[in-house]
Amino acid sequence: MNALFSVLLAAVIAFAGWVIKRALNRAHEQTRVASRLHAYLLFWQKRALATGLWPIFHLGAQWYADDQAAMKAGGSKDALGKRLLENEQKYQAQMEEKFRAEIAKHSDEPIALIAKTMLEKFGNQREEVRKEAIGQVLQTRRELMEGHAYVSDADLSVLDFSTLARAVELRLTLAGLLEQVAGIFQFVTLPDESMIKSMKEQIVIALLAGIRAAYAIKLLTATCEGYRHRGKLAAIRANLFA
Numbered sequence: 001m002n003a004l005f006s007v008l009l010a011a012v013i014a015f016a017g018w019v020i021k022r023a024l025n026r027a028h029e030q031t032r033v034a035s036r037l038h039a040y041l042l043f044w045q046k047r048a049l050a051t052g053l054w055p056i057f058h059l060g061a062q063w064y065a066d067d068q069a070a071m072k073a074g075g076s077k078d079a080l081g082k083r084l085l086e087n088e089q090k091y092q093a094q095m096e097e098k099f100r101a102e103i104a105k106h107s108d109e110p111i112a113l114i115a116k117t118m119l120e121k122f123g124n125q126r127e128e129v130r131k132e133a134i135g136q137v138l139q140t141r142r143e144l145m146e147g148h149a150y151v152s153d154a155d156l157s158v159l160d161f162s163t164l165a166r167a168v169e170l171r172l173t174l175a176g177l178l179e180q181v182a183g184i185f186q187f188v189t190l191p192d193e194s195m196i197k198s199m200k201e202q203i204v205i206a207l208l209a210g211i212r213a214a215y216a217i218k219l220l221t222a223t224c225e226g227y228r229h230r231g232k233l234a235a236i237r238a239n240l241f242a
Contacts, residue, residue, distance in 0.1 A: 020236060027235035029158045034227035037151045037167060041217050041224070044174065048214070056207060060214020063091040091211055099204045133185050141178040144171060163223050170216040173209050180206035 048057050070083040143149040150171050156164050180202045187199040230238075 019240060023236045023239035024232075026158060026239040027232075030227050030235070030239075033151060033155045033158055034224040036155065038221060038224035038228065040150050041221050043149070044213075045217055048210070053210060056210040057214040057217075059091060059095065060211045060216075061218050063087060063211065063215045064218040066090075091215075092208060095211065096204060096208055099207050103200050103203065134182050137178050137182045137185060141175050141182075144175055144178070150174075159227070163220065166216055166220055166223075170213060170220065173213045173216065177206055177209040177213060180209065 045057070048054075066087045067084055070080060070087065073083075074080075075083075140149065147153075151167065153168065156167050159167070183202045184199060184206065187202075
């Protein structure tokens, strides 16, 4: 009887050891992926700031701050859901109205004239400039989608589902944003008054996507910090039954 109990106890201890080791290995993998994701988030954030898009990034960051304040304020689920929805409308629907109103102030003819004047400065090299500018944007988009400028889906799968979904959504948002930028470059380098309406629409879509991307970058950065700095016991506990 004692021998049977010893065997069972040894089996339980061995199983518990295996579960803990598995949880620890998964936690280490999560930390590694979170660190990589954090680095890419900094890359895209710096890229946005370097291109003079700080005002757009600031709107996304403010949206994130407003959502965090709403969640800290507490209250019922319905009340919180209403506040979060109001924030989304503020930074998407209302900002869209503002962007469209601002763009509508500028008539189409001067826009085309400015683009043509810019092109004349490049002289015979304007076709090369057009191809190079659009090519660089599309190449960046390709690297983003193929996992060369972002974390792959396979790596992201070790993180919690909410973070995985948000990270994938950010990549698709950035890809769509780059596609809109390529379309804007297309107009600027081949100015055609008949395309101005489409170009204005692309600008609005790109600006709204930029706000959503900035929000996701702030949210995911905070999430990555949580993964990177949590204690070993908390990491094991979170992965015991994952």
